Amino acid sequence: MNSKEFDSNAPVLDVQHLWVRYDAHTVLEDVSLQIAGPGEILGIIGPNGGGKTTFLKSILGLIPISKGEISVFGLSPEKARQYIGYVPQYNKYDYDFPISVLEVVLTGRLKRAGLFHRYSKEDKAAAMQALETVGMAEFKDKQIGELSGGQRQRVFIARALSNDPKFLLMDEPNTGLDTFMQDELYRILADLKKEMAIIVISHDVGAVSAHMDKIACMNRRLFFHDSKEMSREDFIAAYGCSIDLVAHGVPHRVLGTHPYAHGADGSTCGCGSTPLVISDLAAETPAAGQKDETKEAK
Template identity: 50%
Template sequence: MMEGKGGAAKVMSIEGLWVSYGNQVILKNIDLDIFENDFIGIIGPNGGGKTTLLKAILGMVRPTKGKIRIFGGRPEDAKRYMGYVPQRKDVPQNFPITVFEVVRLGRYSNRGLGRRFNSQDDEATLEALKSVDMASHVDTEISNLSGGQQQRVFIARALVNDPKILLLDEPNIGIDVAIQKDFYEMLRRLNREMTILMISHDVTAISSYVKTIACLNRVLFYHGTKEISKEDFEKVYHCPIELIAHGQPHRVLEEH
């Protein structure tokens, strides 16, 4: 296995990835290497292909060209290494289901068709809920939780199979600014044990917590650093951006 900075092992490599829907090119020639314990924030405008990139990594969207390798294998065969937290709007908000049941559904891949969940699944479910500080809410109906608590439950669902890579799609939407810091601290804690790839709109907030930032608008700009040149940024957003420098925002959040 190839090694990156500091001797970390490579967990994923994307080479010359193209994805199109019909005639529309969504992702253009993406190259990306991701190493163990990376914490990458992906920013970029709406429709820039951020979610499509995650879905390609998860094997839900077929590449038109190029390849993705996760621990050397195809995405379809690497599902057990990945935990996925979809955008909150994709998750039903008024459904009669308890927190415990939501998280246990994440164990589906361990059981398969027609087999009942067993005590091992129950234990893993409790463990995952503990790791996001939600163990006291096992029997609560999911729709009775606040946005931030719901998000923790969906993260627990992604953690229930001990993934090596955690993929989050706009996890901060619908979370009170007041508790966002706790939320990101939790991610930082999880990052000690796994690689995290997170999509976000909120450049200011994520830049305080992620290790590196990638910009995506069909084309990917990534230098394995947290600094993004003004030129890259303008290319991504197609407009000059004066305000966003990655040094400043650190303090903005830390002061809370």
């Protein structure tokens, strides 16, 4: 890209025929995706090792691409990074280190303040606003190690928001969150999407179908249909196995009718799912006399 300035009229994300290789191993193959603007959350699901995290890092310009093009607001990933908020899958904090919640969130402003500059009043105001957004302002003086896992995750989201991003990338943000905290997370995202585009990587297929506006599957290649509904064939192509999911606004469990039996012969298909008894929202356990398909699948 030749443009050096943020272009609010350009697509938030434009990925064309992206390939990423590590030595002779292809991680991403001919991936194309465009996100026009804010207002929607794209959920990306797929098996472990399918390239999901690599895709986010490519958008951030953190890894070299082998072929293809990526632009964010008309800029190269490296130049657009200041407009992107990122919540990584693992936060490698030493929770015994004496750092407060506010100080953690302020680290999201380093790209503005610089490593050896004091934080300004503007930086502190932005950090507090981010904490307000995720409902953690009252904990600003707490040590990060004193918080629960769900509270920490909110703090790390606030850190990503502190730089006023126009595009938010989240890698497994609901890891370690209980059901209540997950609902709170998606409530926050529903508010944020009004102002920014959001991509969320998740292994929780039910949560993705319930809370995301669009779904894509990634297993080296990207399978995307610009909606929440994906065919059985798409899931087979993405996961390499059959996953019966109907994603039309209601969370469904992964079906137990699985042709590979998940390790029955000592192997695994790699889809990451566990066969469960089929149930609707009103029935969480098998009815009396119903076969336990979970046990049969083991």
